[in-house]
Amino acid sequence: MDQHTARTGAPGPAPGGEAAAGVYRAPRPAHPEPGAARRPRAVQGPRPRLTGLGTGALTTVVTALGGGLDSLLFGGPGVLFGVVFVAVSIAGALYVRPYDLVAAPVSAPIAFAVGIALTADSGAGGLVGHLLGVFTGLATMTGWLYTGTALAALIAGVRALRLPSRRRRSRRCSAAPRERSPR
Numbered sequence: 054m055d056q057h058t059a060r061t062g063a064p065g066p067a068p069g070g071e072a073a074a075g076v077y078r079a080p081r082p083a084h085p086e087p088g089a090a091r092r093p094r095a096v097q098g099p100r101p102r103l104t105g106l107g108t109g110a111l112t113t114v115v116t117a118l119g120g121g122l123d124s125l126l127f128g129g130p131g132v133l134f135g136v137v138f139v140a141v142s143i144a145g146a147l148y149v150r151p152y153d154l155v156a157a158p159v160s161a162p163i164a165f166a167v168g169i170a171l172t173a174d175s176g177a178g179g180l181v182g183h184l185l186g187v188f189t190g191l192a193t194m195t196g197w198l199y200t201g202t203a204l205a206a207l208i209a210g211v212r213a214l215r216l217p218s219r220r221r222r223s224r225r226c227s228a229a230p231r232e233r234s235p236r
Contacts, residue, residue, distance in 0.1 A: 105156030108149040112157075112164040115141040120172035129174045130190055135197030138165055142201035146208035154213050158206035165198045166191065 103111060119137025120130045146157035173186035
């Protein structure tokens, strides 16, 4: 206590908030074992934020933009279109909300068809030529379509299996586990 009075010039509680005379307790460390390494947190993927409609819109718009860029650079939908489609299908499956997981594999083929319809080679035949270009594009690029859709479905399926079970019991049920009734 004398040391405290000598340092501050006024009598009062000892450092650390203790009022007992002559008792000084060092402040507690923030972590119980300062030398021990903390347990690392689990690595988590991206936080899902897109609704089902948002996933469909993202997939469709980016696929159409990729197809337009591929048409400008190379004259029609090709490898760039396919790579962009697969990448955006994976991104859509990763960022969709858990409640809307089914939207990712459903929106992928729709986005592919819209992208092909907007960027297909029409030739010189007008509407008929454009439709033939769409069907030809869909027929020749099925590998990209199946790859993007299958990856989106696989990612959505794995995410659905990792969700906790959300079965709810009625209000009348007790917290005790269910047992068989006596016969």
